Amino acid sequence: MLSPNQKKDKVIRSTDLDALACRLSCAQQGYFLPMDNNISKLVASYSKYLQFCEGYTNLSASRTFRMAFNDRKFPIINRGTYLRTQSISQIVEEFIKEFGTCQILSLGGGSDTRCFKYVSPNVKYLEIDFPETAKIKKLTILGDNGLRAIVKYEGEEHIGLDVTTRDQFNDIEPDLHTSNYHIIGYDLRKLTHSSEVLQFVDSSLPTLVLSECVLCYASPQENENIINIWSNYFGSTLMSLIVYDPISLKDAFGAQMADNLQRRGINLLTFNAFATVESKLEFFHQLGLKNSKVTDISSVGGYESTGAWFDEEEVKRISKLEIIDEVEEIKLLFSHYCLLYGENQSSRSFRAINNWRWKLESD
Amino acid sequence: MLNLDDTIERVKECKLIPERDVEELCNKIIEILIEEGNVQALDTPITICGDIHGQLHDLLTLFKTGGECPSTQYLFLGDFVDRGFYSLESFLLLMALKVRYPDRITLIRGNHETRQITTVYGFYDECLRKYGSVNVWRYCCEVFDYLSLGAMIGGQDGVFCVHGGLSPMIDQIDQIRVINRKQEVPHEGAMCDLLWSDPEDVPSWSISPRGAGFLFGYNEVKKFSHTNGVSLIARAHQLVMEGYKEMFDKRLVTVWSAPNYCYRCGNIASVLAIDNALGRQYKVFEASTNQEISSIPSKKPTIDYFI
Numbered sequence: 001m002l003s004p005n006q007k008k009d010k011v012i013r014s015t016d017l018d019a020l021a022c023r024l025s026c027a028q029q030g031y032f033l034p035m036d037n038n039i040s041k042l043v044a045s046y047s048k049y050l051q052f053c054e055g056y057t058n059l060s061a062s063r064t065f066r067m068a069f070n071d072r073k074f075p076i077i078n079r080g081t082y083l084r085t086q087s088i089s090q091i092v093e094e095f096i097k098e099f100g101t102c103q104i105l106s107l108g109g110g111s112d113t114r115c116f117k118y119v120s121p122n123v124k125y126l127e128i129d130f131p132e133t134a135k136i137k138k139l140t141i142l143g144d145n146g147l148r149a150i151v152k153y154e155g156e157e158h159i160g161l162d163v164t165t166r167d168q169f170n171d172i173e174p175d176l177h178t179s180n181y182h183i184i185g186y187d188l189r190k191l192t193h194s195s196e197v198l199q200f201v202d203s204s205l206p207t208l209v210l211s212e213c214v215l216c217y218a219s220p221q222e223n224e225n226i227i228n229i230w231s232n233y234f235g236s237t238l239m240s241l242i243v244y245d246p247i248s249l250k251d252a253f254g255a256q257m258a259d260n261l262q263r264r265g266i267n268l269l270t271f272n273a274f275a276t277v278e279s280k281l282e283f284f285h286q287l288g289l290k291n292s293k294v295t296d297i298s299s300v301g302g303y304e305s306t307g308a309w310f311d312e313e314e315v316k317r318i319s320k321l322e323i324i325d326e327v328e329e330i331k332l333l334f335s336h337y338c339l340l341y342g343e344n345q346s347s348r349s350f351r352a353i354n355n356w357r358w359k360l361e362s363d
Numbered sequence: 364m365l366n367l368d369d370t371i372e373r374v375k376e377c378k379l380i381p382e383r384d385v386e387e388l389c390n391k392i393i394e395i396l397i398e399e400g401n402v403q404a405l406d407t408p409i410t411i412c413g414d415i416h417g418q419l420h421d422l423l424t425l426f427k428t429g430g431e432c433p434s435t436q437y438l439f440l441g442d443f444v445d446r447g448f449y450s451l452e453s454f455l456l457l458m459a460l461k462v463r464y465p466d467r468i469t470l471i472r473g474n475h476e477t478r479q480i481t482t483v484y485g486f487y488d489e490c491l492r493k494y495g496s497v498n499v500w501r502y503c504c505e506v507f508d509y510l511s512l513g514a515m516i517g518g519q520d521g522v523f524c525v526h527g528g529l530s531p532m533i534d535q536i537d538q539i540r541v542i543n544r545k546q547e548v549p550h551e552g553a554m555c556d557l558l559w560s561d562p563e564d565v566p567s568w569s570i571s572p573r574g575a576g577f578l579f580g581y582n583e584v585k586k587f588s589h590t591n592g593v594s595l596i597a598r599a600h601q602l603v604m605e606g607y608k609e610m611f612d613k614r615l616v617t618v619w620s621a622p623n624y625c626y627r628c629g630n631i632a633s634v635l636a637i638d639n640a641l642g643r644q645y646k647v648f649e650a651s652t653n654q655e656i657s658s659i660p661s662k663k664p665t666i667d668y669f670i
Contacts, residue, residue, distance in 0.1 A: 015670040022669065072488060077667045084669060213670055246668070252604065252629030260627065260666045303572070319574055323483060325445075325474065327561075327572045328602040332628060337669060 002055045010055040011265040012217050013130050016110035017046060017068045019213065022081040023113070025073035030321055031082040038113040041147065043069070045140040046111065052169035053132045075322035076330055080337070082318065083301045084244055087309050087339060088210065089114060091242055094352040095208045096123055099238075103205040107188055107226075108214030111137060115181065116150050124180045124205060128197060131185030134174040138183055139163060141176060151181035188214070189222050191229055198233060206238040206348065216245045219269045220283075227287050231344040238348040241289065243340040247296075248275045253332050277360055280340050285362050289342030291349055293358040298334035303327065306357045365391070367463045374456045375423060377449065382499055385455065389502040391462045396509035401540050403469050403514040409436045410646075411516075411524060411635040413599030413618035414473065415457075417447025417485070420651035421622050421632065422456065428648040429634045432460050433467035438514055440599040440618065441473020441526035441558070444503075445484035446625050451493060454503060472510035473526040474558040474575070474600070477548045508545050512557050515593075517641055523593040527600045529579045530556030531568045536591045550575065561601055562615050581611040588614055595643075597635060606633030606647045616643075623650035627666050 002010060024039050026032065051061035073081075096102060096118060103124040106112065110133050119125035127137070141147040142158035153176070163169050174185025182200045191197070201207075209230055215223050230239055248254030248271045258271060274280045277294045284292040295306065302308025308315055324330065341353055365387045370380060380388075410429045415422050429435050443457055444450035460468050474480060481487050481500070490500035515536065516522040523536065532553040533539055542554050549555050559576025562584065563569065569578040584596060596615040603619045610616070622632035636644040 018667075018670050022667075072483075073667065074485075075483065077669075080669055246670075253627070254629075256623060256627060256629035257668060261668065261670070266670065323480065323575070324573055325480065325484060326602060329624065329628065332602070333668075 006055065008265065008267065009130070010053075013053070013133055014064065015213065015217075015266065016129075016133055017050075017064065020046065020111040021068040022073060022077060023085065023111075024069070026078045026081040026085070029075075029078050031078060031318065032085070036113055036117075038116050038147065041140050041144055042111040042113065042137070045136050045143070049136050049139060049163065049169060052163070052166045053136075075324055076326075076333060078322060079301070079318070079324070079330070080297060080334055083297050083309075083334070084212070084337065084339075085114075087297075087300045088212065088242060088244060089117075090309065090356075091341075091353070092118055092208060092210070094355070095206075095240065095350060098350060098352050099206040101205065103202055103207040105201060105207055105209045105230075107209060107211045109210065109212065112212070116147060119151060119181050121180060124182075124202060126182040126184065126201060128184045128186050128188060130187060131174040134176075134183050134185035135169070135172050138174060138176040139172065141183075151176075152178045153181075154178070188226055189218055191226055193229055193232070195229075201233065203234050203237055206350075207234060207240070208350075209239060209241045211242070212244045213246070215243055216268045216270050217266075220273045223270060223283075224287060227289070231287070231289065234344055234346065236346050238346040238350065239344040240350045240353070241340075241342050241344075243280075243338075245274075245280070245338055245340070246271055246336055247277065247280065247338050248272045249336060250275045254336060257336065277338050277340075280338055281360050281362055284340060284342040287342075288345060290345060290363060291353070292340070292342040292363075293353065293361045294338055294340045295357070295359040296335045297337040297339065298331050299357070299359055300339060301330070301334055303331045303334060304359075306359060309356055367459055371456065371459045371463065374419075374452050374459060377419060377452055379493065380455055382494060382496075385499050386502050388455065388458055388462060389506050392458045392506055393509050395462065395465050396506070396511070399469075399511050401512045401542055401544050402536055403471070403511045404518070405438060405469060405514050405516045406436075407517050407637050407639045407641065409438055409516055409637050411522075411597050411618055411637065412437060412439045413620040413632075413634075414442035414624075415439070415447075415453050416442055416475070416621045416624065417444055417450030417453050417489070418621050418624075418650075419447070419449035419452045419456070421620075421648075422453050424622075424648050424651045425620055425632070425634060428646050429636065433464040435467075437468045438516070438524060439468070439470050440524060440597070441471050441510070442475045442599060443470070443473070444486040445475045445481055447485075447621070448489070450481075450486040450489050451499065451503070458506065469514055470510055471514055471524070471526060472507060472512060472544075472548070472558060474548065476507040476510060478504050478507075479547065508547065510544075512542065512544055512554065513539060516597075516637060519592045520594045521592075521641065522595045522597050522637060523588075523591065524597045525557050526598060527556070527558045527576055528560035528562055528596070528598050529577075529583055529587055530560060531577060532556065534587070534590055559600075562598075562610055562617070581614075584611050584615050594641060602628060602630060604628075604630040606631045607635065607645050622648060625666070626650075 106127045176183045299306045443454045513525040563578040565580040633647040
């Protein structure tokens, strides 16, 4: 039997499956160019190993899996997934372009496939997530020639590896370390200045830290801790932080959203605490982050007066993929997700961040 | 043989209606709709309803709010199906009422009443899930092609009703009357615009972010109303958090009748009662909490967010 806290964590881990299902649907509709073939590898991995994860049985895993993948996703969900994924990828690309040799640190990235696109001899890519989630990703990589080559895996752990029982799954070490790619199984809420995970992170490289729907599950106090630890860890080296989080706006839609998610056992701990783009920005300011900026996904998508983050041609291509029946609903849903940027007190700064249209900025 | 009163009661309880009854109901309603004009002339008093979107329980609340049919006369502005989990039951109930009381309820076509949109937005999948085949969906799509495109309430200086809005190709209501409506909704042209357009604060016809229809402003509304002797344009099509929204010196109103749209939006809904003097009374209502009465093996509501 799982304790209440274990149950909560199981639900949080299960949100990775939601995100993966959204990315798969989005990819199948042709939103991502070129087509991202790695998504389906992660899906296959989940379908194989979810049954061995904590709190699942063979039966409940296949039910959970069916629930996540069987239903058609509405165009609004595909479009939102595209906007979120592409806006952050744009920033990652520009960061790499500006700094050349740098580091990307993805917090709770789970089954995200962005790492495979950007890891390179110059770009060190690290991912930290719950040990189980890390394991599933590691097994995906070990079981695929292409992915092993991408992350330059030269070990031999994959040879003859065949995980078919819960015991075998439990025995797998979650971490995977190569010369420029690291996956680390760790509960970020436990992060301290002396955590062992820090040894894998190079504090001399300009670093972009990504948090996509991750910090929202941690309390405001845990948010503060996590951000402060990374800020300080990099010291005078640039640390840029991108956070994508839901915000309640303290309106009827937000209240209904909290209610619906609560029914699934999902508690968004920052949802009301930092309910608006203003309060998100203020939070970054209080933490001593500089050059902070914030916008929402409705603005990123071009549904507000600020203008889209994508050129006309791309907007045209996207709008042709699926029929959007309701624009008011899009604005409503997308305005409840914010994209937030800030950087530590380093002498360097990520200049290209000013190229995008932000809703609010502070020093 | 189809027993209408029995069917109405069974649908209200969300019970599965035999496929042959659905087929018979669809055939019967087509016989009625085929006689109706593109723009139905209607008398007051009448209650105008906006989008329903398969929210059967809220549709039942709507009838409690506005009065049961046939004692209250109704006009539904389309978008009966898609999005919600009970599109079929919602449409069956409205069709059964129409066949039972043809002069007390009018249904006009929304942009969702098409083969193409229903395959993307849920109605097709729902029929397939509930019956194991798409026959029922096919029968309903046949009906869609016969639905009127608009209505005129109270004659001269009355209320012009349409699902979406105006079209740059339509100056006079008579131009709507000559459209050959018995077809899948085209991707452009007058018929498409009537079902897809939206009012907006724009100086003239503008491109719609929906990718179909147009945006029209106060100028277009004034011109159309003046030309056609219309005191109010009543339309649906757009989510309004307060249930209704009057615009352009109250010459146009959006009526929205799906509370907590998609079980996600947290909005309230309304219907608009028009009295004999064309006075307006908005009756607002909230989402039903009674989602449990179903005996149909329905989909467990999963409401997607980005998480």
